[in-house]
Amino acid sequence: MTGRATTSARMIPVSVLDLSPIVEGSDAGQSLSNSADLARHVERLGYKRFWMAEHHSMPGIASAATAVALAYVGSQTSTIRIGAGGIMLPNHAPLIIAEQFGTLESLFPGRVDLGLGRAPGTDQAAAYAMRRNLASDADRFPQDIVELMGYFKGENGRVRAIPGEGLNIPIWILGSSLFGAQLAAMLGLPYAFASHFAPQMIVDAVKIYRERFEPSEQLDRPYVMLGLNAIVAPTDEEAQLLATSVQQAFVALRSGHPIQLPPPRPGYADDLPLEARAILRSVLSASAIGSPETARRQTEEFIARTRPDELIVTAQVYDHQARLRSYELFMEAVRQPQPAPEL
DSSP: OOOOOOSOGGGSOEEEEEOOBOBTTOOHHHHHHHHHHHHHHHHHHTOSEEEEOOOOSOTTBOOSSHHHHHHHHHHTOSSSEEEEEEEEGGGSOHHHHHHHHHHHHHHSTTOEEEEEEOSOSSOHHHHHHHHSSSOSOGGGHHHHHHHHHHHHHTOSTTOOOTTTTTOOOOEEEEESSHHHHHHHHHHTOOEEEOTTTOGGGHHHHHHHHHHHOOOOSSOSSOOEEEEEEEEEOSSHHHHHHHHHHHHHHHHHHHTTOOOOBOOOOTTTGGGSOHHHHHHHHHHTOSEEEESHHHHHHHHHHHHHHHOOSEEEEEOOOSSHHHHHHHHHHHHHHHHSOOOOOOO
């Protein structure tokens, strides 16, 4: 894999991050079915990857068993890359992840990515429930990655990952701070930054990653993928209304009470206290929300400022058909040829 920063959405790959939202009044089964439907849809539209994220103890997210969910999505698609965005490695033994993703790669050859993060993807109570103790701490994240890579290379002695050993599964480092950028650069791995919910350090993180990058067997030059919230509808007003669902979900999450994804609520942000509105402006500042023309302009501005090699977009939309349409309109918007400048 190689990469080169560009300044136009028409010139870089676009991928999808799906949290498999459980909407208010629905259940996880329907959410996972919707995820498969979305994956088929974006495959037809030309998106490059379909990633799912590991979260636990969240009533509004159905992708906790990420490898299992990806196996289902992989069986429902044929060409789009599938992967984890990401697996929270401190929650797992590296051997187990090597086996799980070795299984996925064996089932769907040449289509699997493995993105790794060091956050728990939940609160401390759920982290304890998963690990039974907190001895497996995030400070061992670099060593765990090296161990995991060793299983794919067959370099960990008597312990072998079967399936997994000998398979070429691209590993990505995920992050929302400078730590992940430095680690990805040191290991020579592609870097995905969670700017769709933590955009504050994006410029510094990308700069550090590119400046410190050391080539590896997997990658000969830095490659950056950035998250972007993209909610697109025929008009700005419709898109802004759809976006009130993710606004409500973020406010509930930040207040310590995560919820199922609620239906749109007209005028929602107007009724919030100033502090909550400030949180939303910060958390959702990396967003393209509006009509196709508005979304195209916002996306181009984001790309010009951050210069990614690839975008990964997410749309937390309550109505499934509106979500499908959002991804369709976004792709049409960013792929639309722009008029040549007047001479």
